[in-house]
Amino acid sequence: MTVAGFPIWQQLIQERIEQALGSYLPAADSPPVRLHQAMRYVTLGGGKRVRPLLCHAAGEIFGAPLAALDQIASAVEMIHVYSLVHDDLPAMDNDVLRRGKPTCHVQFDEATALLVGDALQSLAFHIAAQSIPNVTAERQLDMLALLANAAGSRGMAGGQAIDLAATGQSLEIVELEFMHVQKTGQLIQAATLLGAHVGGAHPDELHNLGRFANRIGLLFQVIDDILDAEASTDALGKTAGKDAAANKATYLTLLGSKPARAFADRLCMEAHEALSSFGDNALRLHQLTDYIVVRKN
Amino acid sequence: MTVAGFPIWQQLIQERIEQALGSYLPAADSPPVRLHQAMRYVTLGGGKRVRPLLCHAAGEIFGAPLAALDQIASAVEMIHVYSLVHDDLPAMDNDVLRRGKPTCHVQFDEATALLVGDALQSLAFHIAAQSIPNVTAERQLDMLALLANAAGSRGMAGGQAIDLAATGQSLEIVELEFMHVQKTGQLIQAATLLGAHVGGAHPDELHNLGRFANRIGLLFQVIDDILDAEASTDALGKTAGKDAAANKATYLTLLGSKPARAFADRLCMEAHEALSSFGDNALRLHQLTDYIVVRKN
Numbered sequence: 001m002t003v004a005g006f007p008i009w010q011q012l013i014q015e016r017i018e019q020a021l022g023s024y025l026p027a028a029d030s031p032p033v034r035l036h037q038a039m040r041y042v043t044l045g046g047g048k049r050v051r052p053l054l055c056h057a058a059g060e061i062f063g064a065p066l067a068a069l070d071q072i073a074s075a076v077e078m079i080h081v082y083s084l085v086h087d088d089l090p091a092m093d094n095d096v097l098r099r100g101k102p103t104c105h106v107q108f109d110e111a112t113a114l115l116v117g118d119a120l121q122s123l124a125f126h127i128a129a130q131s132i133p134n135v136t137a138e139r140q141l142d143m144l145a146l147l148a149n150a151a152g153s154r155g156m157a158g159g160q161a162i163d164l165a166a167t168g169q170s171l172e173i174v175e176l177e178f179m180h181v182q183k184t185g186q187l188i189q190a191a192t193l194l195g196a197h198v199g200g201a202h203p204d205e206l207h208n209l210g211r212f213a214n215r216i217g218l219l220f221q222v223i224d225d226i227l228d229a230e231a232s233t234d235a236l237g238k239t240a241g242k243d244a245a246a247n248k249a250t251y252l253t254l255l256g257s258k259p260a261r262a263f264a265d266r267l268c269m270e271a272h273e274a275l276s277s278f279g280d281n282a283l284r285l286h287q288l289t290d291y292i293v294v295r296k297n
Numbered sequence: 298m299t300v301a302g303f304p305i306w307q308q309l310i311q312e313r314i315e316q317a318l319g320s321y322l323p324a325a326d327s328p329p330v331r332l333h334q335a336m337r338y339v340t341l342g343g344g345k346r347v348r349p350l351l352c353h354a355a356g357e358i359f360g361a362p363l364a365a366l367d368q369i370a371s372a373v374e375m376i377h378v379y380s381l382v383h384d385d386l387p388a389m390d391n392d393v394l395r396r397g398k399p400t401c402h403v404q405f406d407e408a409t410a411l412l413v414g415d416a417l418q419s420l421a422f423h424i425a426a427q428s429i430p431n432v433t434a435e436r437q438l439d440m441l442a443l444l445a446n447a448a449g450s451r452g453m454a455g456g457q458a459i460d461l462a463a464t465g466q467s468l469e470i471v472e473l474e475f476m477h478v479q480k481t482g483q484l485i486q487a488a489t490l491l492g493a494h495v496g497g498a499h500p501d502e503l504h505n506l507g508r509f510a511n512r513i514g515l516l517f518q519v520i521d522d523i524l525d526a527e528a529s530t531d532a533l534g535k536t537a538g539k540d541a542a543a544n545k546a547t548y549l550t551l552l553g554s555k556p557a558r559a560f561a562d563r564l565c566m567e568a569h570e571a572l573s574s575f576g577d578n579a580l581r582l583h584q585l586t587d588y589i590v591v592r593k594n
Contacts, residue, residue: 026450035450035458086415091386091407110388111461114411115454118383118418122449125422129441137434144426144441152419153323153332157412161332164408 062199159183359496456480
């Protein structure tokens with residue numbers, strides 16, 4: 001059997017996720033119409049879907065059913081999308097461009113953007129609570145707790161709070177790392193672990209994937225920092241140069257360009273190493289790791 | 298055995314809930330400190346705890362363990378508190394007073410208030426996903442789905458969107474009812490049903506409690522409308538006269554004062570009737586129904 005190349009696999013999963021998200025979101029003509037239109041506007045038709053790709057790639061190690069992975073990956077992606085909508089609000093990053101389109105509060109209004117984020121978070125947990133074939137209800141409760149923890153004040157929302165407090169402050173590299181582990185790392189780790197849970201992974205396997213995801217989360221952020229400084233707004237689909245404009249500490253400002261690239265290389269190597277026990281079954285995770293490094297947006 | 302009077306029972310449950318909420322919330326000195334302080338500021342030390350009281354009262358019909366009821370009631374209350382924090386934001390109701398204290402964005406800042414709401418919602422689902430003695434994991438997943446649905450775009454967040462869209466518009470009474478069923482009714486119903494689930498209620502029992510909770514939800518809102526117009530800011534602990542100032546349709550403006558009171562009386566009677574099959578076991582729900590009518594804030 002020949003295995004499809006990475007770009008083909010990536011596109012296949014992205015299409016599956018687009019379809020799944022569309023089916024979970026309320027119809028655009030069901031009331032409240034404006035809210036549901038806005039929920040679909042921010043969720044559909046864009047994004048790299050890095051978290052769903054990680055979820056699928058991890059699940060494939062264990063031969064997890066694709067439909068079950070679509071389900072849990074959709075829940076994770078909705079948590080991610082809600083955080084983008086709230087982060088873009090005037091009280092936070094005050095951004096006007098996201099995934100190449102006007103941000104939610106620009107296209108609709110602030111109150112709608114606030115409610116869109118709130119409702120997407122609820123919907124994510126609703127999806128994650130629907131029964132998953134071959135997954136015991138006990139394991140699914142653990143998965144829900146994992147997702148809730150990754151999203152909350154000790155995860156993503158907490159990282160955002162640290163980020164806000166740190167803007168304009170000088171940070172140590174360990175503080176920067178702590179912030180990113182919370183702000184983006186935990187949800188990336190959750191996406192990976194949830195995919196493995198769907199496949200019935202054992203504790204030692206989850207442990208190794210947790211180590212992998214920790215490196216991937218940081219790697220993703222280091223590359224993000226480099227792209228923010230070096231790529232164009234057009235290429236990114238979001239405002240470039242925001243970190244410098246906001247006087248934010250980044251891996252680039254703390255380390256410099258060449259050491260930041262070297263740090264990324266080391267994280268990339270450690271991520272690959274963490275997958276060693278899975279052999280060829282981890283092909284997609286290896287490919288995803290390389291993709292995260294070479295991506296242009 | 299003598300049964301404690303309602304005020305004593307109410308205070309006992311309120312104290313239990315205060316304690317439970319405090320134990321579930323991250324410590325005020327754990328990072329991110331400002332976020333955790335703000336989460337505790339908005340959640341602790343105030344509020345009538347109507348939803349936890351309903352949850353306990355419904356659970357007591359079936360002899361549910363109090364600690365398990367504390368757990369699920371805390372999850373519901375956190376969903377409620379997060380919605381208050383977001384509703385008070387300048388982009389929404391722009392309010393400065395809540396439970397007799399400055400609102401979160403006034404006491405802290407807008408970005409913190411946004412994240413407090415987000416993190417409280419995550420924490421609510423984290424609490425609801427922790428195992429509950431004597432409740433099967435399958436039932437608990439159903440309970441999580443119920444809570445998520447009540448909070449989302451077809452429940453509380455959706456009702457808030459309809460409310461925003463309706464401000465300044467003329468509404469029919471059926472539209473007003475639809476808005477309130479979503480905005481407050483569904484979470485009140487969820488609180489009641491979740492308490493019953495913890496006690497192992499059967500489908501027909503849940504059905505009757507659902508009917509009860511539907512009437513209670515509307516009753517609560519009619520009385521809220523009357524209090525907003527007739528009580529003082531001091532007595533309410535939140536800004537009085539907001540509906541009129543915002544030119545909002547309310548039961549009072551649509552029906553007039555006397556018919557609104559008569560409507561409340563009818564709802565109150567129907568709520569009591571819906572409990573008939575539970576006999577004396579529903580004592581606390583009967584008492585709560587009367588309390589909702591005579592409350593002063």
